[in-house]
Amino acid sequence: MKAFGLNRSELHTRLGLAEGVVFPRVPGIEATGVVAAAPGGEFAPGQQVMTMMGGMGRVFDGGYAEYTCVPAEQVIPFTSSLDWAVLGAVPEMLQTAYGSLTVGLDFQPGETLLIRGGTSSVGMAAAILARQRGMTVLSTTRNPAKADALKADHVLIDDGDVATQVRRIYPDGVDKALELVGTPTLPDTLRCLRVHGVACFTGMLSNEWLVRDFYPIGYLPRGVRLSAYGGEADDLPAAVLQGFLDAVAAGSAVVPVSRVYALEEIAEAHADMEANRATGKLVVSMRRENPNER
Numbered sequence: 001m002k003a004f005g006l007n008r009s010e011l012h013t014r015l016g017l018a019e020g021v022v023f024p025r026v027p028g029i030e031a032t033g034v035v036a037a038a039p040g041g042e043f044a045p046g047q048q049v050m051t052m053m054g055g056m057g058r059v060f061d062g063g064y065a066e067y068t069c070v071p072a073e074q075v076i077p078f079t080s081s082l083d084w085a086v087l088g089a090v091p092e093m094l095q096t097a098y099g100s101l102t103v104g105l106d107f108q109p110g111e112t113l114l115i116r117g118g119t120s121s122v123g124m125a126a127a128i129l130a131r132q133r134g135m136t137v138l139s140t141t142r143n144p145a146k147a148d149a150l151k152a153d154h155v156l157i158d159d160g161d162v163a164t165q166v167r168r169i170y171p172d173g174v175d176k177a178l179e180l181v182g183t184p185t186l187p188d189t190l191r192c193l194r195v196h197g198v199a200c201f202t203g204m205l206s207n208e209w210l211v212r213d214f215y216p217i218g219y220l221p222r223g224v225r226l227s228a229y230g231g232e233a234d235d236l237p238a239a240v241l242q243g244f245l246d247a248v249a250a251g252s253a254v255v256p257v258s259r260v261y262a263l264e265e266i267a268e269a270h271a272d273m274e275a276n277r278a279t280g281k282l283v284v285s286m287r288r289e290n291p292n293e294r
Contacts, residue, residue, distance in 0.1 A: 124150070
């Protein structure tokens with residue numbers, strides 16, 4: 001193991017909010033490093049790989065360790081000379097962003113996309129992927145000081161009524177919306193969409209994900225569609241991963257790393273995640289070669 005990113009899923013586990021976790025357990029739903037051994041011969045020792053999901057940190061030990069053992073089918077090989085701290089930020093962030101856009105939203109060139117929770121790592125990755133696809137991106141943040149960090153065509157300050165702001169720009173509403181905050185903002189996000197527009201519920205930055213007393217006719221605006229995404233490693237093709245890493249190396253894409261921690265700083269990293277102090281991804285590096293400035 002060389003590095004791993006932090007995720008809200010692990011925060012939910014620590015707070016006792018996650019279901020299906022078998023204790024005792026090493027948390028961590030993703031990991032990046034090199035193969036130490038592959039008993040089935042699927043990968044050569046030393047091969048650079050990423051892994052995510054598939055029960056990591058829940059039903060078997062996850063990425064918060066120097067070594068992790070996972071099923072070979074959820075391992076994705078790659079080749080890159082990027083710093084491990086950068087690579088460690090990629091797996092779950094890219095898989096979730098790509099899966100939400102493809103499976104959840106079926107995103108197409110020329111469409112308009114609202115990202116609710118734009119300063120999250122998934123939100124920033126989704127904006128990069130969407131703009132590469134030729135979409136027009138609107139991203140939200142509650143903190144005006146973070147607006148400049150967003151790679152979007154339109155940055156909206158989330159005051160709870162984003163729909164009014166969206167419809168000033170697009171009176172008929174946007175084509176697609178990616179909900180990363182959770183159920184508290186979902187009704188307003190749905191009001192941002194045009195008739196036959198699609199919202200994908202993916203994130204739970206608010207730690208709230210249940211819609212109580214859900215009555216679809218009363219909850220969903222007329223003609224608006226709601227989907228959801230929660231995927232696995234096989235939703236991220238190796239070619240997409242490699243292409244993204246190559247784009248980062250070429251300077252045409254950016255991995256939004258907020259801060260890099262050493263393993264012994266994991267408690268501080270979780271505190272920063274819980275307090276929403278990050279703009280982008282928090283990463284733990286086993287050998288912190290390029291720590292962020294404090």
